[in-house]
Amino acid sequence: MTSINKEPVKLEFGGKVYQIKPSFRVIDNIEQRIGLAVIANRLQSGDVRVGDLAWIIHSALVSSGVSALDYDACGDLILGEKGGIAKASLFASRLVEAALSPSPQEPIESEEADGAVAGTGKA
Numbered sequence: 287m288t289s290i291n292k293e294p295v296k297l298e299f300g301g302k303v304y305q306i307k308p309s310f311r312v313i314d315n316i317e318q319r320i321g322l323a324v325i326a327n328r329l330q331s332g333d334v335r336v337g338d339l340a341w342i343i344h345s346a347l348v349s350s351g352v353s354a355l356d357y358d359a360c361g362d363l364i365l366g367e368k369g370g371i372a373k374a375s376l377f378a379s380r381l382v383e384a385a386l387s388p389s390p391q392e393p394i395e396s397e398e399a400d401g402a403v404a405g406t407g408k409a
Contacts, residue, residue: 292387295380298373299343300363304353306346306377308384315345326382329375339364339374346381 294305306312313322319341328334340361347353347360355363364370 292384295377295384297343297346297377299347299360299377300355300367302353304347304350306350306352306381308381309349312346312349312381313385315349316342318345322382322385325378326386329379329382334371334375334378336361336364336371336374339371339378342378342381343374346377 292308294307297304297306316322316325320338325334325338325342328338340357343364344355344357344360347355364374367373
């Protein structure tokens with residue numbers, strides 16, 4: 287079984303610090319409502335919506351199993367916390383970047399039955 291090897295993304299939210307790994311579960315949960323490309327485009331153009339940020343944070347926290355904070359509470363915290371929109375946007379940007387960036391992987395070694403060097407067809 288293959289697993290991703292991505293570094294966690296730090297989220298400072300609601301007076302707590304979370305480390306969210308951009309796993310398939312986290313990204314899939316986010317994409318149930320909004321795609322990563324849409325998020326990236328909105329963040330880049332400055333057209334990010336508080337509802338999108340709340341969904342990203344809610345999905346990341348719940349999918350990671352670190353908090354059961356509901357969607358509305360996430361939105362209220364974003365709006366109520368000093369610099370909340372900026373913090374949430376930064377987290378969303380870092381999470382999307384981490385999800386779309388390749389994971390560092392160990393080299394894959396392949397053996398061919400006849401002793402040939404993998405991928406060359408030569409012995």
